[in-house]
Amino acid sequence: MKPDRRALIAASAVTIIAEQGPRALTHRAVDQSLELPAGSTSYYFRTREALLEATALHIVQRSRSTFSGLLESHGDPATLTAEYLDDLLSQRRNELIARYALLLETPRDSTLHQLLEGSLFSLEKAIPIFETIGVDDPDVAAANFLSLLEGLIFDYCLGSRSRDPRSTETVRQLRIPIDIYLHGVHAN
Template sequence: MTGDRRHLIGACAVTIIAEHGPRALTHRAVDAAMGIPQGSTSYYFRTREALLAAAVQHIVERSRSTFDELLETNSDPATLIARYLGDLLSRRRDELIARYALLLETRSNRELHDALAQSLFSTAKAQEIFVRHGVKNPESAAADLVSLLEGLIFDRCIGARSTHTHHTESSESILQLRIPIDAYLRGAR
């Protein structure tokens, strides 16, 4: 039960941050949102820093499990990545928004900041794709791909396209995301 409660608190922390910003994240706010007795959250996470770490851990774990699930059903890299982005922009939108807010909030905590910065995309996994395709400089190609993906989700989540982007994972939005990804992957080969 302790593991489940910790996981639920981390998920609730992400929702609070996404809806109200990182300053709204308090132990009392989590207790109230979860409908649990006051002081329960502080039993599991003594400090605000620990509560922030729980939110970060939730984002990291969900990213890995979601990518692994999609990896089982998609063999084409461009489609796999586009579906992953579509999932981020729809079902996992709160995690995406919370991540942006937490990246600013955790600048002074290198460990949390680095975990968040690497939470959505794995440069190492991208390198594997480029190594398999015989790209001359897979490290650079992987870093550039991650930058492209970061830009695509930022633009659609809180950037210029966020005002007219529908927050659903439709086949049309997946296709729109797939186009620049596929173009980059073909150009890097």
Template sequence: MSTTDRRTLIVDAAIELIARRGLRGLTHRALDTELELPPGSSSYYFRTKRALIEAIADRISARSRSDFVSAKFDAPETADLSSIARGIAIWLDRLLLERRDHLIARHALIVDLIGDPELHARLANSLFSVERARELFRANGFPDPNTAAADFVAVLEGAVFDRFAGNRSTLPAGTPASLTQLTTLLSAYLRR
């Protein structure tokens, strides 16, 4: 296995550990045990916990960018707001279905890293693009696209949190009910 593959394997296992056991469960020893590696293996690739957390932030960000590009949303100026809401809802539903561990780990780390402005900002901006939202609101004639974009990202963050850890955590992703709930929420915001 190449060094890059081994590093990716360790980072993915770290994300899973945080999702299952919380931040306290993330140790080099736990990673070695989880991956059945000789003791000290994960610390060889990531000397410090901070280095590991930086790699987690990079992994979540890279995956988010990749997912967003593959979603192939219509250009905001060529789609109506209902279509945009449905497209974003489909993307969010898939995010909740396929990347639940990433979402949990990201939120746990965001809270834990409030005192670390650099890492906190990397994680806080790793899922949704305020710039892309600004383009959407500018193209649709919103009077203050900057505020609308920031508010919309807050709505997306809240919707995702609600679905994996809040009142709607029992609503399974990948179902028609999930898609309807997300589409209704986003449509209501976009129509305002």
């Protein structure tokens, strides 16, 4: 079965942004990268804004799909979260880079920026974790947890940890601060 052309275009847009920056993303660049006839990308996404939205939605859909797959095989929140972050860093690094680049390029109050903000982590799904463990203010605990995760993926993707030769043990290394946070917030 042939992959959906819209999905291929969005995936190509992610790669272009990650490798060349957001300004390199044009309809023509996508056509060329996929060896499509000229005008094919603009047939599916008439404007650059539509192409950017499709790119963001692609990142959201991949995140949800990956998380759902991991959720089926794990009950432990720390392991689940560490494996999800490891997948982001190892299998979806271009999506991380494209997301960061687009977040920097879009106004904070835009729909695209808000879509990208929530593309990797869901506050709505994190809150029940903290309700279950009996935290006094699960909304704040969940928001702080997502901030921790954002910091971890940034550091491992683009920060000082991205050059760390010990990164072969990423799941174990990621799990340490996740465990500390989950146990610390529970103790309070």
